[in-house]
Amino acid sequence: MNKEGLQKISYGVYIVNTKNSGCIINTLTQVANDIIIISVNKENYTNKMLKKHKKFNITILTKNTDMQLIQTFGFTSSKDNDKYKNYHTQKDSSNIPYIKEHMAALIEATITQEIDLNTHTLFIAKITNTKKLSDEEVMTYDYYHQVKKGITPPKAPTYEKPKKGYRCSICGYIYEGNTLPKDFVCPICGAPATVFEKID
Numbered sequence: 001m002n003k004e005g006l007q008k009i010s011y012g013v014y015i016v017n018t019k020n021s022g023c024i025i026n027t028l029t030q031v032a033n034d035i036i037i038i039s040v041n042k043e044n045y046t047n048k049m050l051k052k053h054k055k056f057n058i059t060i061l062t063k064n065t066d067m068q069l070i071q072t073f074g075f076t077s078s079k080d081n082d083k084y085k086n087y088h089t090q091k092d093s094s095n096i097p098y099i100k101e102h103m104a105a106l107i108e109a110t111i112t113q114e115i116d117l118n119t120h121t122l123f124i125a126k127i128t129n130t131k132k133l134s135d136e137e138v139m140t141y142d143y144y145h146q147v148k149k150g151i152t153p154p155k156a157p158t159y160e161k162p163k164k165g166y167r168c169s170i171c172g173y174i175y176e177g178n179t180l181p182k183d184f185v186c187p188i189c190g191a192p193a194t195v196f197e198k199i200d
């Protein structure tokens with residue numbers, strides 16, 4: 001199948017926060033007046049916590065969001081570390097934390113249905129509250145890739161295996177190409193070219 005067409009789908013970039021866990025997602029859509037859907041990989045710890053707690057909130061990232069925050073929430077697991085420890089957090093009405101700085105809005109929701117998509121779970125949720133957090137411009141998925149030079153990790157639904165390249169052994173960033181420049185610096189974690197491993 002030619003998957004080229006899929007690259008033209010537009011998304012935003014979000015944090016889904018639940019009790020004891022949170023991660024970056026791009027797969028959020030409002031599908032009815034008070035209903036949103038999100039798709040979360042079964043290997044992500046956040047998937048387990050969503051199934052357990054049934055409540056979550058979403059914050060909408062803006063163009064000013066730091067890449068370090070995306071690295072923490074999109075490339076490390078809440079199973080291994082407290083992602084919130086270096087951030088100033090607020091609590092929503094269900095006592096679930098969220099980061100307010102450089103976020104455009106907060107959406108609180110309760111899960112009403114779960115659909116098994118094999119690798120991912122599609123969570124259908126009723127919106128219970130929303131709040132504008134700032135007037136900063138929202139970050140689109142395209143902006144994340146084109147301007148912030150962000151990458152797609154393996155557990156995101158939009159991930160495609162690269163054919164050839166070099167993988168950063170610190171954060172997993174993949175440089176696609178035959179030769180990695182000696183002065184290359186990882187755009188996600190700042191690691192030097194020497195820590196990159198060749199992949200075929």
Ligand SMILES: Cc1cc2nc3c(=O)[nH]c(=O)nc-3n(C[C@H](O)[C@H](O)[C@H](O)COP(=O)(O)O)c2cc1C
Pocket residue numbers: 013021022023024025026027039040041042043044045046047070073074075076077078079144150151152153155156157
């Ligand atoms: C830009 C971006 C988009 C992502 N989109 C999704 C997504 O839609 N669904 C998903 O399950 N993971 C997505 N991820 C991957 C998770 O954020 C990542 O696997 C995270 O480390 C999971 O953390 P956890 O184990 O604490 O849940 C995305 C990551 C990035 C950086």
